[in-house]
Amino acid sequence: MRQLSFLSLTLLLLLLAFKIHAKSEGVFALQGLGLTTYHAVKSSQEKSPYHLIVRLPDKYDNTKSYPTMYLLDGGISFPLLSSYYHYLRFTNEIPALIIVGISYGTDDWQLGNNRSTDYTAKSSQREHWGGAEKFQNLLQTKIIPLIENNYASDPEKRLIFGNSLAGQFVLYTAITKPELFSGHIASNPALHRNLPFFLNKENVGSFVALQSKLFVSSGSKDDSQFREPAAKWMHYWSSQKKIPWKLKTETLHNEGHMSAIPSAFFRGTQWIFAAH
Secondary structure, eight states, X not given: OHHHHHHHHHHHHHHHHHHHHHHHHHHTTOGGGOSEEEEEEOOTTOSSOEEEEEEOOTTOOTTSOEEEEEESSHHHXXXXXXXXXXXXXXXXXXXXXXXXXXXXXXXXXXXXXXXXHHTOOOBTTBTTOOOHHHHHHHIIIIIHHHHHHHSOEEEEEEEEEEEXXXXXXXXXXXXXXXXXXXXXXXXXXXOTTTHHHHTOGGGOOOOOXXXXXXXXXXXXXXXXXXXXXXXXXXXXXXXXXXXXXXEEEEEETTOOTTTTHHHHHHHHHHHHHSOO
C-alpha cells in the first residue's frame, strides 16, 4: 500500500508539473502581450513586493530612447492595455512605448493589494487612506530608476496612467510633483472622500508652467459618487488662470467606471503626443 501511495503521489506531482509547464508555455501564444520581462521591487513599508511587468516596443533598439508608460493597477491594466496598444501600433495611432505594469499580484488587500493606501491622499473618512506620498517616493527612488537604468527609457517622456483610485494618484502626483512625469492620464478619478485636497492650490508643488500635460476624463455613465467630484475638479482647474500643466478634460460619452479605461488610455496618450 505504501508503495502504491508513493507511486500515486509521484504521478500526481508529475501531472501537476506538466500542467504548470503547459500553462506557462501557453502564455507565449498571447502575442498581444508582447515579449515581457519581470522585476520585483520591495518596500520597507510593505510585506509584499511590487511586481513590475515590462513590455518593450517591437524592434526595440537600446541605442534609441523611448517614451515610457507606467500603468497603475498593472495586474489587470497591463494585459488589457498592452493588448490594446498592440492593435493601436498596427495603424500607428500612438507612438512606440515601453509599458510598465505595476502590480500587487492580487485583488485582495489581505494578500497585499495596497492600492487604497498607496493611491490616496488622506481622508477623514478612511484611516487607511493617505499613503500617496510614500508610494510617490517609491516610484521616484526605486521603480523609475530601475526602469531607466535597465532600459532605453527617455526620462523626459515619462507617462502615468490610472483609473479610479489609481486616477486619484495620477492627480495627486500631477499636483504635488508635476515635474515627475511629462504626461498624466487620470481616468474616472475617485475623489469622493477627499475632494478638498485636490481643489486646494496650496498643495501644488511647483508652478513651472506647462512643463507637463494632464489629461483627465470622466465617463458620462460613471456612478454619481465618482462622476460629480470628478466634474467639480475638472470645472475648478479648467477655470484657473495659472496651472502647472497643459490640461485637457473630457467627458467620455456612454462610458462607465471601468468601460472607460481603454478610451481614456487611447485618447489621453494620443493627445499627449499630438503636436501643439
